[in-house]
Amino acid sequence: MDQHASDVLRPERKLINSPSPGRAASVLLVVLFCSFSLAQKNSAPADTIVLHGRIYTVDAKHPWAEAIAIRGDEIVAVGTDREILHYRGEATKVIDAQGHLVLPAFTDCHVHFMDGSTSLQHVALDDAKTVAEIEQRVKTYAAAHPKDLWILGRGWTYPVFAPSGLPDKKYLDEIVPDRPVYLEGFDGHTWWANSRALAEAHINKNTPDPPGGSFVRDPATGEPTGAVKEDAADAIVRRAIPEPSSAEKLQALRAGIKLANQFGLARVHVLGGVNAGRDDLQNVDLLEELRRNGELTLRFYLAYRLDPPEMTARQLEAIIQDQQRYHDDWIAAGSAKIFLDGVIETHTAAMLQPYSDDPRLTGELLWDPEKYKQFVAKLDHEGIQVFTHAIGDRAIRLALDAYEAAAEKNGMHDLRHRVEHIEDPSAADIPRFGKLGVIASMQPLHAYPDDDTLKSWAPNIGAERAQRGWPWYSIQAAGGVLAFGSDWPIVTLSPWPGLQNAVTRQTTEGEPKGGWIPAERISIADAIKGYTLNAAFAGHREKTEGSLQPGKLADLIVVSQDLFNIDPHKIGDTTVLLTMVGGRVVCRTKEF
Numbered sequence: 001m002d003q004h005a006s007d008v009l010r011p012e013r014k015l016i017n018s019p020s021p022g023r024a025a026s027v028l029l030v031v032l033f034c035s036f037s038l039a040q041k042n043s044a045p046a047d048t049i050v051l052h053g054r055i056y057t058v059d060a061k062h063p064w065a066e067a068i069a070i071r072g073d074e075i076v077a078v079g080t081d082r083e084i085l086h087y088r089g090e091a092t093k094v095i096d097a098q099g100h101l102v103l104p105a106f107t108d109c110h111v112h113f114m115d116g117s118t119s120l121q122h123v124a125l126d127d128a129k130t131v132a133e134i135e136q137r138v139k140t141y142a143a144a145h146p147k148d149l150w151i152l153g154r155g156w157t158y159p160v161f162a163p164s165g166l167p168d169k170k171y172l173d174e175i176v177p178d179r180p181v182y183l184e185g186f187d188g189h190t191w192w193a194n195s196r197a198l199a200e201a202h203i204n205k206n207t208p209d210p211p212g213g214s215f216v217r218d219p220a221t222g223e224p225t226g227a228v229k230e231d232a233a234d235a236i237v238r239r240a241i242p243e244p245s246s247a248e249k250l251q252a253l254r255a256g257i258k259l260a261n262q263f264g265l266a267r268v269h270v271l272g273g274v275n276a277g278r279d280d281l282q283n284v285d286l287l288e289e290l291r292r293n294g295e296l297t298l299r300f301y302l303a304y305r306l307d308p309p310e311m312t313a314r315q316l317e318a319i320i321q322d323q324q325r326y327h328d329d330w331i332a333a334g335s336a337k338i339f340l341d342g343v344i345e346t347h348t349a350a351m352l353q354p355y356s357d358d359p360r361l362t363g364e365l366l367w368d369p370e371k372y373k374q375f376v377a378k379l380d381h382e383g384i385q386v387f388t389h390a391i392g393d394r395a396i397r398l399a400l401d402a403y404e405a406a407a408e409k410n411g412m413h414d415l416r417h418r419v420e421h422i423e424d425p426s427a428a429d430i431p432r433f434g435k436l437g438v439i440a441s442m443q444p445l446h447a448y449p450d451d452d453t454l455k456s457w458a459p460n461i462g463a464e465r466a467q468r469g470w471p472w473y474s475i476q477a478a479g480g481v482l483a484f485g486s487d488w489p490i491v492t493l494s495p496w497p498g499l500q501n502a503v504t505r506q507t508t509e510g511e512p513k514g515g516w517i518p519a520e521r522i523s524i525a526d527a528i529k530g531y532t533l534n535a536a537f538a539g540h541r542e543k544t545e546g547s548l549q550p551g552k553l554a555d556l557i558v559v560s561q562d563l564f565n566i567d568p569h570k571i572g573d574t575t576v577l578l579t580m581v582g583g584r585v586v587c588r589t590k591e592f
């Protein structure tokens with residue numbers, strides 16, 4: 001079988017650093033030895049074989065197959081049913097895919113895992129369309145959880161509070177006057193507190209706004225209204241909320257991991273906490289604990305969140321230590337996450353020209369541009385991959401400028417720095433992703449053309465700039481690598497609605513007709529690549545993950561429908577019948 005030949009060339013599993021020239025001789029010996037032992041190993045039966053699949057491998061050379069053989073945590077062969085049956089021994093487990101589509105398991109390139117996992121335990125306001133509906137849900141939750149000291153939740157959206165677009169404490173005071181209530185907006189940029197929450201955090205009309213955030217105030221009285229923007233949420237209000245115990249966090253992580261596996265994810269890239277201080281990296285010991293217990297069924301790549309105004313020497317040292325300490329297939333760290341701006345909906349994304357609906361505003365950069373460039377150069381010099389949150393065209397340009405300058409200065413290659421979100425780049429910057437080798441890490445569901453996008457996002461920047469909203473096709477056509485994710489808990493952790501929107505740019509109901517900026521749609525194959533091989537590449541894992549090929553990790557999913565032959569508006573309905581991570585079936589639905 002021709003798979004044997006490619007096995008000899010199978011990649012070593014390793015991180016960013018390739019072996020130094022001095023190690024070449026020993027590497028050669030290892031390769032020779034491996035090629036000898038593999039010949040023997042391959043005549044042995046597989047632990048598991050998957051048969052009768054419609055397997056889309058995402059391997060450009062052999063895109064389609066029927067069957068896969070797995071030994072340990074690795075794929076040993078991919079081919080026809082007939083070829084793979086040779087690997088069947090007495091103890092080999094057989095998974096009959098029954099003609100279903102089989103794909104590499106997905107990677108989500110942008111999540112806030114601890115925040116998301118914790119939110120699973122709180123009030124979910126996603127899809128609540130009216131204030132009354134939100135009140136009802138909060139009331140029901142409060143009644144069902146009499147022991148919760150704080151009522152926490154997330155997911156409300158700005159249009160619910162039209163015309164102001166901002167929530168008010170009075171609505172919550174009506175239903176829960178005696179306990180603090182604190183509800184995060186869907187995008188993680190604005191919070192909503194009741195009077196009791198403001199009181200417990202000692203926030204009143206005399207409290208100054210902290211850097212990078214504000215307490216929205218009644219223009220007549222100066223009293224906080226209960227709407228809390230950006231860093232104000234973190235700097236003060238969250239400090240009053242009791243930190244969950246380790247046991248509670250473990251419980252939350254288990255729920256998050258289970259959900260991820262159910263949705264078909266084998267890896268997440270964790271971009272720090274939405275809220276500083278509750279960073280996922282601070283809880284890496286809990287992931288280690290889950291691993292020791294055999295409960296870690298999701299691979300983690302964790303970024304260190306850096307906040308303005310400075311990157312300290314101690315922080316840089318911590319990132320380098322993370323890189324040295326965590327670098328295996330399950331837990332890896334040693335990259336840096338930086339927020340450069342806010343979001344377009346609240347006029348906090350940094351734009352080159354003023355906002356169209358309010359010419360006084362251009363948004364602000366959260367870092368001094370020169371300082372940001374300097375420390376990007378420092379991180380780059382240390383071989384640290386940088387993830388920059390940049391949504392407005394000004395922030396995106398600064399991120400690209402910083403990466404370009406760092407590459408020129410340090411001559412580092414292939415660090416694959418990333419820009420996260422890229423909601424509205426200027427036309428001149430679109431080709432720079434390909435040219436500079438900067439990863440475009442984007443979240444297709446953020447471009448879902450609902451009221452938030454069409455009635456808040458688009459009018460804020462005007463028609464001309466809105467035409468460059470989430471330009472997937474243009475970035476890809478200019479040679480840029482698209483790596484996809486969700487931004488959970490900002491939107492669902494399920495990748496399937498995102499995959500649908502990358503292909504349709506329409507609501508599930510088919511609006512707007514013809515698609516919103518249809519030229520920026522991409523094919524289903526390219527969209528899948530964004531969640532698999534490109535996602536692996538964006539985390540320096542493409543040698544071992546992202547496609548179904550001999551030598552790669554056995555991370556695969558069997559899904560309910562053939563995505564290549566259905567109405568694209570139904571892609572979001574996909575369910576995952578089976579998820580395998582590292583050769584182990586971690587999730588299997590009843591009906592399959």
Ligand SMILES: [Zn+2]
Nearest residue numbers: 110112271487
């Ligand atoms: Zn995010």
